[in-house]
Amino acid sequence: MILEPLGLPFPQVAALIDALRQRGETVATAESLTAGLVTAALTEVPGASAVVRGGLVVYATDLKDRLAGVDADLLAEHGAVHPDVAAQLAVGASRRCGADWGIGLTGVAGPDPQDGVAPGTVHLGFAGPGGAQVRTVELDGDRHAVRAAAVRVALEHFAGLLR
Template identity: 60%
Template sequence: MDPLADLGPVRELVGALASRGQTVATAESLTAGLLSATLGGVPGVSAVLRGGLVVYATDLKASLAGVSDDVLGRDGPVAESTAGELAVGAAARCAATWGVGLTGVAGPDTQDGHRAGTVFLGFHGPDGTDVVKLQLTGDRWFVRSHAVREAVSHLLDRVTRTDTG
């Protein structure tokens, strides 16, 4: 089953953002724009989706998304710190309330010492920045699509949590 076949959570996220007058932007490496494309499948998303950066190449993480050369040199392109800076950069570069950064290894091979299925999801918004690490098992599509599904779920939680916060 395709984890992105059910757009219910995506619709819920778009609705939650819209009802709060908030926006989102992405900086995607691992998912190569899949999160933005998934959000774009929901009618009315133009009210909340500011834009997205596809930063598959390491140098673009710095030049387009603003990840510091120090972080990339010290921690590499697949790291908690990189995901956090991708999220901050997405929000800043696209003037969005929320930024989401996704980086990881889709596989099948290990990259920079990280095994396939290692994913870091960065979130930046009014309540600060945090990163979620996932370890997924499956083929490239599974890893990428589940990373998107988890990003939607975690962002929805963050957006609604700030109401009570």
């Protein structure tokens, strides 16, 4: 089960899926540093297919533009790890997958910096009926810990948006 190594309690993720179901809404993801872990966590819940539309793994920078629709000029100017990239990933996930909500994640899991951005820097984008927003967090630990914490923070924040 993917949730246990990520430190996510199953009831918390199941409640998130149930909240989407009750609202009649769907979600999709565009993930870079987490490479599909958010989608994997969401789909651990039986019946998730009723609300999870899909996900894009856009690990390579050029795929952020080609698959998720992130502005190529933004990527060229600021690199892949930027708050606006996270917002555009979220919007792109929603649009490309036909979902009510999009979640976009970009950041540096480490061990080395990327484009001058320190390991542990993560930008989380959320796009929904009320527009898009970004949350930036600085996470501690090794590569696994940063990726796991990014998934936890993203799902916790998304659950808060649904309340």
